[in-house]
Amino acid sequence: MSGLTVLGEFACFGGVQGFYQHLSTAVGLPMRFGVYRPPEAFRQPVPMLYLLAGLACNEETFATKAGAQRCAAEHGLVLVSPDTSPRRTGVPGATGEWDVGEGASFYVDAIRPPWAERFRMEHWLTVELPEVLASHFAVRRDRLGITGHSMGGHGALTLALRHPQRFRSVSAFAPVCSASRAPWGRKAFDRYFGDDPEARLSHDAVELLRAGARSAHMLVDVGSADRFLAEQLMPDLLEQACREGGQGLTLRRQPGHDHSYFFVSTFMADHIAHHAQALR
């Protein structure tokens, strides 16, 4: 295991918000992530929660705009905000567009060249990063929850469904519920998976549910005024798939809310409480 480079550490709500970088074996490049340690984490190992950000965001987005640290301090959760993709990948086509490539990993392991070598976010998040975190911070790697926003909501739902033993709690803000149908997801999957139907469907939350995958009870908030709701997010399909499959889901359509972090921050306390109840 390589060491951790401290990019910055900031006192915050009695704990420390840090930003770090390590050389990832999975990705073959330095990967960045934020870690918020609540006061309790300086006394004993505590559960942790992944916060996966959306398209064109990075490891600072949730840490600066979501107001999550106050809630995490109260409930004794470590918050982990990974970057949204590898950076400086040198992969042709990885930096020209905001909705595919760098900043737009969709949290999958790509299977097609030239993406497959570097774009291995699922492996990084599910195998490598938990070990890195457990080596450097007082965390309980057996108590890990996951949430996210938009593309990161897709990441939270699909990773929780694909790795139910790893992620013991799950929620999402305005998730892309069916990435193989949504224009954003289709474009990204074309690059990362080509026309491999098995790969595309097995990274689509709705299709995973239809195929029998199950996760912990899902808490999902969407804004009724989110301009991406019908075309990109498709929460109705999630609701239907959960109902038909017996998957626990609390889906809340929040009146007047849009796709912004003003929406995310408004409901962050509910999500942190949801994860704390499951993880603690």
Add this chain to the structure above:
Amino acid sequence: MSGLTVLGEFACFGGVQGFYQHLSTAVGLPMRFGVYRPPEAFRQPVPMLYLLAGLACNEETFATKAGAQRCAAEHGLVLVSPDTSPRRTGVPGATGEWDVGEGASFYVDAIRPPWAERFRMEHWLTVELPEVLASHFAVRRDRLGITGHSMGGHGALTLALRHPQRFRSVSAFAPVCSASRAPWGRKAFDRYFGDDPEARLSHDAVELLRAGARSAHMLVDVGSADRFLAEQLMPDLLEQACREGGQGLTLRRQPGHDHSYFFVSTFMADHIAHHAQALR
């Protein structure tokens, strides 16, 4: 009075975070500001609080990074986050440096050319903007408080001391307490005031106090690990001037905290409560 252009409005903690622009008579240019309206402001006029941001920030900084809306919703305060200066001023030298000119007004009315025509932030904030706000939102213009961060903390303290009838509550995060001594302030004052000693001293919180100015009780937080503490902020001088002058001051040196919005957000709830107690 010219109309208001809505740049964006976002549901947030039961209220609305908006960003607006109006053509300022004081400045002669469009000026931008954020307004957060808590739920109560949709039923009746409520008090309002200015949030003045620091160097190189704008009207979005407090609105996106400080976590203030949650507290304002609880206490029924409208939050007003003005831009930190006029923009696209065409003033020679106004855009080349991050610590003077656009984004760095120090919230004064400049008296020297070429700055004096456009850089009239004090007049805008104390005379024009309250009228604009009262015309378009349910606010009580007689119940106005002021806070700020860094350069904005200087703005909050000096404007409160210069206009004690206007600002009925005051606080600051990591303020530049003596702008005529601090390198940032000296550089800006050279441009805006030249060597006019009266102007320089009358926009310096410490010197205003020494000259007999008084404001509502001040709540001031500074981080003990703020790298600007000794050279730029000088809270010891503020403490001494308040003590000698009988000015009410609660100065808190927060262990381990730096100059960031991780510091600001940590103590925002205390500041909002301080203002709500005075204004409601």
